[in-house]
Amino acid sequence: MNGNLKKINANDISKIASGQVIxxxxxxxxxxxxxxxxxxxxNIDIRLVNYGADLIEVVDNGNYFLVPISVGSGILESDFSGLALKYYTSKIHSFGDIRSIHSFGFRGEALSCICELSGEFEVVxxxxSSDIGWNIRYxxxxxxxxxxxxxxNKGTTIxxxxxxDRLPVRRRAYLHACKTQLSNMITxxxxxxISSLGVRFSLTHRPSAGASVTTILSVPVGSCIQVDCRRIIL
Structure with missing residues (x-):
């Protein structure tokens, strides 16, 4: 009698793993x-359409590969091919590097997982150092x-x-709880x-493609809330 255990195919394994990160x-x-x-x-601008279900955009003026910001913002063309591949990162080169790492992430999983679970993943x-920008769809x-x-403009838009879209049950659950999802994200x-001194944040939401934009959060650089929190911390 044949057993019941079967190996999951590689494509489904990848989707399951990505669903645990995102x-x-x-x-x-x-x-x-x-x-x-x-x-x-x-500068970090977050833009949502339909609670993020239709579109999430994060626009920044940073350099994605940890070159000092004075050297330049945006992504070099030579790095486009590895941007959304799993375990591609500029933050560590070996396991020993994690002892001295100062960044939030280092595993090279985030963008690849988001890419895999999205209907469409695009980078502008x-x-x-360049006179022209690029639009890359993955x-x-x-x-x-x-x-x-x-x-x-100089910088990057994800x-x-x-x-x-590639996980129908997760998609339905997301749409059902979209207001709660938005509330948790705002927090x-x-x-x-509050914690990122010297960084301007903005968060806007458009309920649908034709609706007006609502500004949910706008925190300029050096805002009172950042300065006051820094005084409390110090």
Missing amino acids: VDLRSVIKELVENSLDAGAT TRHS NPDGSIAAKHERAC SVKNLF LVQSFA
Whole structure:
């Protein structure tokens, strides 16, 4: 008699693993904002459409590969191919590096997991050394699907369309609890805004593609709340 145990195929294994890293809207924003902060960004704009279910955008002026911010913002063209691949990172080169790491993340999983669980994952970036920007669309496996030049400001925009589109049950649960998901994410962004001195944060929401934009959070650099919290900490 044949046994019941069967090996899960590699594609499904990858989706299951990604679903453990990215579980809700809050975890997506956490990973993207931490990437921006690790990149030395001083401006971070978060834009949502339909509670993030249709579109999540995080726009920053940081350098994604930990070159000092004075050297430049944006992503170099030579790094496009590894950006959404699993375990590709600039933050460590061997396990021993974790003893001295000072960044939020280092595993090289976040962008690849978000990419795999999205209906579409897109990056628009322009490095400060370049006169032109790039629009790169990625396949679910992290490989480049399409790439073309485009005019844009220096910095990087990560766009996530139709989050959890490849996990139907997770997608339905997300849509059912979208207001709670938004509330939890706002609390997270508030904590980032309070603790990240010298960084301007903004969070906007558009209920649908044709609706007006609502500003949920806007914290300028050197705001009173950041200064007051720093005094308390010190």
